[in-house]
Amino acid sequence: MASKPNIVRIYSCFTTGTESTVSLIEVSISPGIPTFSVIGLCDSSIRESQGRLRSAFKSTGFNMPKGHITVGISPAYMRKAGSGFDLPMALGILFASGQLYLPEGAKIFAEGELTLSGDLKGTPGSCIRLKTVRDMDFDYRLIPAGEASSAGLAGFKGQAVNSLSELTDIFDNNSYCEQDFSFTNDTCGDDFIDISMLKGQEKAKRALLICASGFHNILLMGSPGSGKTMAGKILSGIMPKLSPGELSDVYSLNELIGGEAEKISDNRPVRIVGPGITVSKLLGDSVSVTPGELALANHGILFADEFPLYKTEVIDFLRKPLEERKVNLVRRGTLYSFDSNFIFLGTGNPCKCGLLYEKGSKCRCSASEIKRYLSKINGPFLERIDLFSEMRTISGKDMASIYTDKDECESLKYRDIVQGCWDKQYSRYGAGFLNATFPEDNIKDSMRIPDKVIRYASELSEKGFFSARGFTRILRVARTIADIDGAEDVSEDDVSEASQYRLRGF
Amino acid sequence: MYGQDTKLSDFFYSAMMLNTDMNYRTYADLKENKAVQNYRDLSDEHILDRIISGDYDLKPETVNKIKKLKDSYGRIMKITQKYKKIAEENSIKVVSCLERRYPYNWKVLSGMPKVFYYRGNYSVIDSMTLSGSVAVVGSRNASKYALYATEQICNELGTKGITVVSGMAYGIDRHAHIASVKTPGSTVAVLAGGADNIYPPANRDVYDAICAEGVVISEMPPGQTPLRNYFPSRNRLIAGLSDCTLIMEAGAVSGTLHTASFAAAQGKEVFVLPNNIYYENAMGGLKLLEDGGNVLLNSESVIDGVARSVMYKRIGMGCSAELCFRDNDENVFEDEANIGVLRELAKLKPEALTDDNWKILIKDALTLKPLCADDLCVMTSLPFYKVSKLLTELELNGTVCQEKGKYSLTFV
Numbered sequence: 001m002a003s004k005p006n007i008v009r010i011y012s013c014f015t016t017g018t019e020s021t022v023s024l025i026e027v028s029i030s031p032g033i034p035t036f037s038v039i040g041l042c043d044s045s046i047r048e049s050q051g052r053l054r055s056a057f058k059s060t061g062f063n064m065p066k067g068h069i070t071v072g073i074s075p076a077y078m079r080k081a082g083s084g085f086d087l088p089m090a091l092g093i094l095f096a097s098g099q100l101y102l103p104e105g106a107k108i109f110a111e112g113e114l115t116l117s118g119d120l121k122g123t124p125g126s127c128i129r130l131k132t133v134r135d136m137d138f139d140y141r142l143i144p145a146g147e148a149s150s151a152g153l154a155g156f157k158g159q160a161v162n163s164l165s166e167l168t169d170i171f172d173n174n175s176y177c178e179q180d181f182s183f184t185n186d187t188c189g190d191d192f193i194d195i196s197m198l199k200g201q202e203k204a205k206r207a208l209l210i211c212a213s214g215f216h217n218i219l220l221m222g223s224p225g226s227g228k229t230m231a232g233k234i235l236s237g238i239m240p241k242l243s244p245g246e247l248s249d250v251y252s253l254n255e256l257i258g259g260e261a262e263k264i265s266d267n268r269p270v271r272i273v274g275p276g277i278t279v280s281k282l283l284g285d286s287v288s289v290t291p292g293e294l295a296l297a298n299h300g301i302l303f304a305d306e307f308p309l310y311k312t313e314v315i316d317f318l319r320k321p322l323e324e325r326k327v328n329l330v331r332r333g334t335l336y337s338f339d340s341n342f343i344f345l346g347t348g349n350p351c352k353c354g355l356l357y358e359k360g361s362k363c364r365c366s367a368s369e370i371k372r373y374l375s376k377i378n379g380p381f382l383e384r385i386d387l388f389s390e391m392r393t394i395s396g397k398d399m400a401s402i403y404t405d406k407d408e409c410e411s412l413k414y415r416d417i418v419q420g421c422w423d424k425q426y427s428r429y430g431a432g433f434l435n436a437t438f439p440e441d442n443i444k445d446s447m448r449i450p451d452k453v454i455r456y457a458s459e460l461s462e463k464g465f466f467s468a469r470g471f472t473r474i475l476r477v478a479r480t481i482a483d484i485d486g487a488e489d490v491s492e493d494d495v496s497e498a499s500q501y502r503l504r505g506f
Numbered sequence: 507m508y509g510q511d512t513k514l515s516d517f518f519y520s521a522m523m524l525n526t527d528m529n530y531r532t533y534a535d536l537k538e539n540k541a542v543q544n545y546r547d548l549s550d551e552h553i554l555d556r557i558i559s560g561d562y563d564l565k566p567e568t569v570n571k572i573k574k575l576k577d578s579y580g581r582i583m584k585i586t587q588k589y590k591k592i593a594e595e596n597s598i599k600v601v602s603c604l605e606r607r608y609p610y611n612w613k614v615l616s617g618m619p620k621v622f623y624y625r626g627n628y629s630v631i632d633s634m635t636l637s638g639s640v641a642v643v644g645s646r647n648a649s650k651y652a653l654y655a656t657e658q659i660c661n662e663l664g665t666k667g668i669t670v671v672s673g674m675a676y677g678i679d680r681h682a683h684i685a686s687v688k689t690p691g692s693t694v695a696v697l698a699g700g701a702d703n704i705y706p707p708a709n710r711d712v713y714d715a716i717c718a719e720g721v722v723i724s725e726m727p728p729g730q731t732p733l734r735n736y737f738p739s740r741n742r743l744i745a746g747l748s749d750c751t752l753i754m755e756a757g758a759v760s761g762t763l764h765t766a767s768f769a770a771a772q773g774k775e776v777f778v779l780p781n782n783i784y785y786e787n788a789m790g791g792l793k794l795l796e797d798g799g800n801v802l803l804n805s806e807s808v809i810d811g812v813a814r815s816v817m818y819k820r821i822g823m824g825c826s827a828e829l830c831f832r833d834n835d836e837n838v839f840e841d842e843a844n845i846g847v848l849r850e851l852a853k854l855k856p857e858a859l860t861d862d863n864w865k866i867l868i869k870d871a872l873t874l875k876p877l878c879a880d881d882l883c884v885m886t887s888l889p890f891y892k893v894s895k896l897l898t899e900l901e902l903n904g905t906v907c908q909e910k911g912k913y914s915l916t917f918v
Contacts, residue, residue: 202883202890357911390911496898
């Protein structure tokens with residue numbers, strides 16, 4: 001039997017927002033009246049672990065030692081929350097009371113929540129935590145089996161533990177064996193609507209292709225039933241799959257909020273928000289530092305359905321994240337920043353009855369009604385929208401041909417084009433930057449726009465085609481069009497096409 | 507008592523008609539039995555007392571109504587004073603049917619208002635009787651074509667001294683006023699609410715211009731907000747005030763059609779701007795043509811119609827004067843490109859067509875009706891990026907414009 005150490009140290013980790021901090025859990029047992037105290041600015045989820053530990057010990061054949069048990073969690077000045085400290089605390093108590101053998105000088109990392117029966121469960125934020133401790137030097141790394149996917153994405157090596165009873169094996173029989181985890185997700189199938197469903201809507205199709213190719217924000221307006229809502233799923237279908245790094249970003253955020261992380265695949269996320277959305281749901285909650293829809297849409301699509309019905313306040317709050325491509329939350333003087341690099345896809349009716357763009361004049365809205373309906377999305381918000389397209393109801397004939405001569409993989413062809421464009425843009429600007437997200441203001445040289453094209457664009461601008469502010473936007477769209485065509489330099493034709501996607505009429 | 511202050515009795519009449527259950531039938535009964543000389547007598551309390559005391563052989567409900575009027579006399583008087591105050595603040599004047607200057611066109615019709623209010627230059631209405639006037643009405647949501655035609659024709663009519671009467675709504679009305687307000691004929695706006703009540707408020711610029719050069723009139727007392735049910739009555743006044751009515755564009759269901767039927771009932775000539783049969787918003791107007799409306803080909807046909815009406819008026823009024831409105835303009839015909847050949851070529855050998863050829867074909871397609879970009883893609887079987895480039899160029903040189911998501915030819 002090993003000597004009975006007074007104080008046992010176990011390492012663990014906790015998250016605040018998207019930041020995680022390594023912490024040291026110290027357990028000491030001294031003779032005296034049986035007490036159990038946890039110190040270090042812990043919230044009740046950690047303090048309640050006493051009950052879980054007591055029952056879990058009993059269920060798995062251990063004993064809660066008699067005596068004065070003190071658990072100190074450092075850094076003691078930071079507020080902590082989460083039940084992931086159960087396992088390190090249990091280990092500490094078991095080592096300190098001599099129920100398990102602590103190898104001399106071993107550095108142990110452990111996390112996981114205990115059930116009353118002694119089983120181990122994963123806790124939210126594991127992916128972020130495991131990324132932090134991935135490269136740190138530990139002799140033992142123990143995580144709940146439920147966090148295997150997170151570990152796989154984080155590149156973390158260690159051993160997955162199912163229950164407290166397995167600890168005896170690991171420490172007393174020395175069977176610790178480090179393993180590689182892999183990200184396993186069964187639901188990795190392609191889940192999209194084929195772009196051929198937009199038959200007869202050539203402008204909208206082309207606009208979606210440009211949108212995906214250059215990461216441009218897009219607004220689709222059209223009648224009810226014209227397939228606007230479908231557009232979200234179509235757009236994700238023509239975008240390339242998430243890269244491993246992006247996948248891990250998306251997964252860790254979803255896992256952090258306890259969302260449906262098991263449904264995450266390498267398909268781009270599509271976050272659908274409706275007109276009822278509140279500002280804190282959109283930006284994130286600054287009290288609990290929970291990411292909102294904008295952060296969850298990172299690397300994917302924020303699909304704002306029925307956009308003209310949004311509250312003005314919400315539209316105003318969207319502006320900054322669209323510009324900076326990140327969301328900042330401030331809590332107790334600390335800034336938490338979430339990346340929110342997404343394509344904004346807004347859809348809506350062009351007027352109250354929605355029939356403005358229909359064939360003939362079915363719309364009975366007066367000019368002032370139309371103006372009032374769209375007044376909210378006028379102005380500064382539109383500065384951030386690169387593409388606009390009308391949509392109309394698909395005619396019966398086109399509808400029939402969608403189902404008869406169905407081209408199943410048209411979206412996949414589009415996806416290849418988009419992938420090609422992205423590769424070109426990555427090599428031009430460096431990884432991660434696309435035409436719409438390239439942060440530089442002076443894009444003339446970096447985007448290879450010849451002088452005569454600039455002159456042509458300014459001629460269009462003077463004729464009232466677009467505002468001076470819309471100038472750069474049009475050029476960026478033109479650059480994407482040139483990329484789709486595989487051209488080195490932007491041409492006048494690209495600019496003239498780009499100018500057709502501007503929003504007009506109100 | 508108040509019968510002596512004629513202006514105040516005019517205001518009183520409006521207040522009474524709007525705020526009690528007095529109506530034209532009650533008044534007709536009173537007049538028939540010689541209980542009152544004219545409507546102004548109703549503002550005299552003594553006369554009301556006499557009616558109630560039963561000196562006349564009146565219907566019981568008439569007496570009841572007069573009793574009620576007597577009971578609420580103080581309240582109506584207060585409202586009358588309020589109208590008068592608003593009228594003075596906004597320089598609005600009242601005109602009575604008992605006055606000589608009451609418009610001749612209304613005098614000869616029944617059911618026209620006994621009093622009306624105006625703001626601006628009354629000489630426009632004075633001169634209108636002999637120089638003629640046209641009502642110009644149409645959709646608030648009109649096509650560029652109809653708006654362009656409205657501007658052209660109203661300007662030409664105004665230049666010839668014919669007054670344009672309209673309702674100051676959006677679309678056709680607005681353009682009609684703007685095009686004619688600076689011309690010798692000037693313009694009259696008939697409002698549904700009080701003459702100080704700018705409706706729609708966005709047309710304040712037009713209102714101000716009309717107040718300065720033309721005249722704004724209303725049968726409603728000052729301060730009255732326009733209610734939905736006032737509009738048909740307003741349309742009747744527009745038709746009644748004018749010698750001819752021009753329907754620039756009317757959908758199958760449209761208030762414009764009411765104006766047309768009022769005009770027809772009043773025996774006025776109705777001219778309808780011909781439009782495309784595939785353009786739904788013109789269906790109402792085209793139906794009127796089918797029912798025998800005059801085709802509005804140019805301002806000359808309208809001038810002839812106005813001249814006829816003025817001539818009859820003069821005969822009726824017992825004056826005579828020579829009528830000369832016409833002069834001759836030359837018609838300009840444009841040569842058309844050989845579109846048939848291009849159409850054939852587009853089907854057989856589309857790659858042989860140049861951008862200019864395609865542009866001609868697009869323009870040709872747009873002469874029929876406004877089309878959206880997707881329609882043009884189908885029609886030309888070109889991909890959207892090609893069509894969009896052509897459209898930008900056509901827009902750039904001003905031949906094509908876009909409205910409501912559809913492209914149409916500009917009429918310049």
